[in-house]
Amino acid sequence: MSQQPQASSMIISNPGVLALIQDIGRIGQHRIGLTVGGPMDPFSFHWANHLCGNDEGATAIELSIGGFVSEFTQDTQIALTGAVSDIKLNGKSVPMWHTLSVKAGDVLKVGFASEGCRIYLAVQGGFPITPQFGSTATVVREAIGGINGHALAKGSVIPLSTWQPRPNLMMPEMYRPSYQLKKPLRVVLGYQEASFSDFDKAHFFSSDYTVSERMDRMGYRLTGPMCRSSISSMLSEGICHGAIQLPPDGQPIVLLNDRQTIGGYPKMGAMIARDTARLAQMTQGKTVTFEAITIQEAHAINLLSRHHESKIKLKSTD
Known part of the structure; x- marks a missing residue:
């Protein structure tokens, strides 16, 4: 109006x-x-x-x-x-x-x-x-x-x-960022990763996934090789930014800013915020891969990125 x-x-x-x-x-x-x-x-x-x-x-x-x-x-x-x-x-x-x-x-x-x-x-x-x-x-x-x-x-x-x-x-x-980079999206494994077989985890972290048409501020649904958990049902629990849910169809959903606060699908882990920002700049049809890192590596990546960004100096154009 x-x-x-x-x-x-x-x-x-x-x-x-x-x-x-x-x-x-x-x-x-x-x-x-x-x-x-x-x-x-x-x-x-x-x-x-x-x-x-x-x-x-x-x-x-x-x-x-x-x-x-x-x-x-x-x-x-x-x-x-x-x-x-x-x-x-x-x-x-x-x-x-x-x-x-x-x-x-x-x-x-x-x-x-x-x-x-x-x-x-x-x-x-x-x-x-x-x-x-x-x-x-x-x-x-x-x-x-x-x-x-x-x-x-x-x-x-x-x-x-x-x-x-x-x-x-x-x-x-x-x-300035480049939106054409194809580096893997980095994931910290969560406690439910044990419910995925070694084969499924190896497949997940070595395969290409494609951004589907179902991508918005709540989350990005990806398509690719199926990855299924042994958990058939679970109580809903709090969901963090970047959580990677695997519903029964085995297709990953990366949850983003407008996600629901709780959910009941098993999760492989959570993508680091530096990489959810990269994913959020992708459109339907783009291809992504995943890489598992430790929580210590995630902290180091974040601190190093903050250090580099603190060195950025804007220039006058007047």
């Missing part, structure tokens, strides 16, 4: 495939049945905010696939990161991973992604959206967060924060 424009706002002309208000996520609410939400690709989300001078968890917009069009009613600065897309401001192509100065009346068009599928749009100061249960993250299934718990629609009016002139910045290309 359309809203009345405000003096300082962004008006959505076309939301594209799926446009969601997101912040860092609704942390610590599983106990009351609320999932986390938040950005599927935290690296791109955080750097969109950094380019605008925001805290890394400031409220931004996650665009899936693209096709988004909006108009600004005040001057501000924006940044777009994530999946490779053709970005136009007033019909002129502008770069991603850059701070962009926009004027009142400017029109932003985000084309469809050619590599990856999640694009992040941040504005200076973040979008001032009222939190629900400690977060602005939109989870459509729970009708919570964002604007009335729904995806953005044609005519949606998003308020903007007060704007102050600041330098335009860019992230050097050497630090």
